[in-house]
Amino acid sequence: MPPARHVARRSIPIVGLLLFLCWQSPPLVAQPIDADWLLVGGTLLDGSGGEGMSGDLAIANGRIVAIGEFQRGVIGQTIDCTGMVICPGFIDLHNHSDRPITDPATRANTNFLTQGCTTIVTGNCGGGNLDVAAYFEQVDSAGAGTNVIHLLPHGTLRSKVFGSVRRAPTSEELTRMKELADKAMREGAWGMSTGLIYVPGTYAE
Numbered sequence: 001m002p003p004a005r006h007v008a009r010r011s012i013p014i015v016g017l018l019l020f021l022c023w024q025s026p027p028l029v030a031q032p033i034d035a036d037w038l039l040v041g042g043t044l045l046d047g048s049g050g051e052g053m054s055g056d057l058a059i060a061n062g063r064i065v066a067i068g069e070f071q072r073g074v075i076g077q078t079i080d081c082t083g084m085v086i087c088p089g090f091i092d093l094h095n096h097s098d099r100p101i102t103d104p105a106t107r108a109n110t111n112f113l114t115q116g117c118t119t120i121v122t123g124n125c126g127g128g129n130l131d132v133a134a135y136f137e138q139v140d141s142a143g144a145g146t147n148v149i150h151l152l153p154h155g156t157l158r159s160k161v162f163g164s165v166r167r168a169p170t171s172e173e174l175t176r177m178k179e180l181a182d183k184a185m186r187e188g189a190w191g192m193s194t195g196l197i198y199v200p201g202t203y204a205e
Contacts, residue, residue: 032073042081089118126155126195
């Protein structure tokens with residue numbers, strides 16, 4: 001798995017900030033906690049599968065700085081989360097936001113953020129961008145509302161090398177496909193997706 005820097009960076013609007021909870025351990029010190037946002041009275045889930053606990057959560061500079069019970073310092077804004085769950089952001093493994101996440105009109109990915117998704121996986125079903133480095137640069141240069149993980153699309157890879165034909169690749173074509181796959185992985189692809197019921201994936205052995 002490539003290092004985390006290969007997750008495309010994002011520029012999160014306010015609603016995303018509330019949902020993007022990079023879980024951290026609560027501080028062991030007793031001094032008052034200053035925070036930009038204080039989420040009060042929610043049920044805290046840490047993603048481990050254990051039972052939730054009732055408590056507060058403080059966010060400063062986009063990061064969690066305190067969880068549970070703690071002494072409050074200077075607080076920017078308080079949000080009553082009674083009856084609600086506070087948890088890490090969800091990951092949408094199967095979506096087709098490859099183009100919308102680079103479009104100025106939709107790159108904020110608000111439809112995902114409002115559902116609690118803070119990371120999306122693109123390149124699904126064997127289709128998507130084969131030039132991973134250029135794709136991540138496009139996402140990063142304009143910013144995006146969520147994190148982006150990209151998969152190497154098998155169908156696009158196959159089409160790039162020998163088109164959409166019903167046959168096996170030659171040895172030379174297979175070698176070229178492997179070279180492009182290696183390049184994509186080195187540029188930050190987190191895996192490969194297939195769409196074996198779609199052309200040209202359905203032609204693969």
